[in-house]
Amino acid sequence: MSNINETMKLKDILFKVPAATGVFREIDIDFVNHGDRTLKEAHEEGNFNLENILYELNELDKERIDGIDVSYMDQISIIKYIERKYYEDLLDELPVLNDYVEKLSKQYKKEDVEYDKAAELFYNIYREMTVHIETEQSDVYPLLLTYYEENSDVVYEALKPHITRLLDEHKNIVNWFKQIRSLTNGYTPVDSNEPLNVFVMKKLEENEENIMTLLHLENNLLFTPFR
Template sequence: MTQFTINTQVSDIVTALPQSADLFRNLRIDYCCGGKVSLKEAAEQRSLDVKEVLKDIHSIEEKRESRESLEPSEFGEKTLIAYIQEKYHAGLREELPLLAPYITKVARVHGENHPHLLRVQEIFKTLRAELLDHTNDEDTNVFPMILQFLADPTPGLKETLKPHVFELETEHDNAGRLLHELREITNNFTPPEGACGTYRLVYARLEQLEKETFEHVHLENNILFDRIRQAI
């Protein structure tokens, strides 16, 4: 059941549902310095229909909840691959471009006094490029090859598939190292005292990115790829 109403403060909505910041940003509702107002008041200030804004927030919330309600480790290989693509691959393609401008802004505004934010920006840029290349390779090449192998496990396809699985796991390890460094330099994604709303938002969404990437890698390394290794 939703926790948000027209009387919920904008800043509280963004704290509980970080992705709602994208909606507020598009609607030009200040969730940062001016976020300590009710959704109703914020909508009225922008001459918006608060019921429509609340409906959009509920849609974001429902989308997140539906992605978290399944137990994918019990899926068959074909369903598991589709689940990984829908939840994690599509999720990354949606989230990474949306998160980028917030990180750029925080690094630009606060980087002089908090120089680690410049490194956060560098790591995110690398991580974004690698994760998008990685998921594109899986969707375009490796996952179709896995499905073909499961349908017709020929010796030739078996030998072709082996190095791809190894390479993907190596890329997972590298993403894990980058995320580990992010957690280290952000003090476990804990914003400093007095940090602005955008600063807090960046840390919350980076921590969510870490959580979902670890879930993603677990499903591939320990479920899907384990099954493939047993077959090859």
């Protein structure tokens, strides 16, 4: 048992049990932008059975992402970890997946599904994340490395407007994924016998999981001094 309780902050639950991201996403808990909220506070604003969720969280194996416990990593290591684990794959995969999502929306355009709206939302995510990653790699992360190495007030002030903009982008991305999840009934294919339908829903869910975890690490570890 992991001894998760209702007074723990969402971000601390995730650091202790990374697999909790799946539980939180399923019940629409925004752990990216509200990581400082306790599970009890999330319950008071949400619509889920707290006792059941606590049981589920405590039954989860304490599996670390890639066997790595990020809660013991310093900020410099986190920056390098994010770049290595997420950035190259996302920049390669997002444009390809965007094409598949558009293809799926055209295939089901005449039927009673809302893949066209989901396609528009995913295009927003693809566009935002691409610029987001490029900006962080070229401007923000080098400054963050300097800030955490030198604790410089000058660098801190230079970073603040960048971080403020990135935090706003995080809110947009979380909201767009929430809408896609709703439009697709939790990424459930409307035709489980159609390979493209099954593939796209699976990849959309995988991308949400990866991107939400990435944004969680930024908001609740890297960007904490600037929030």
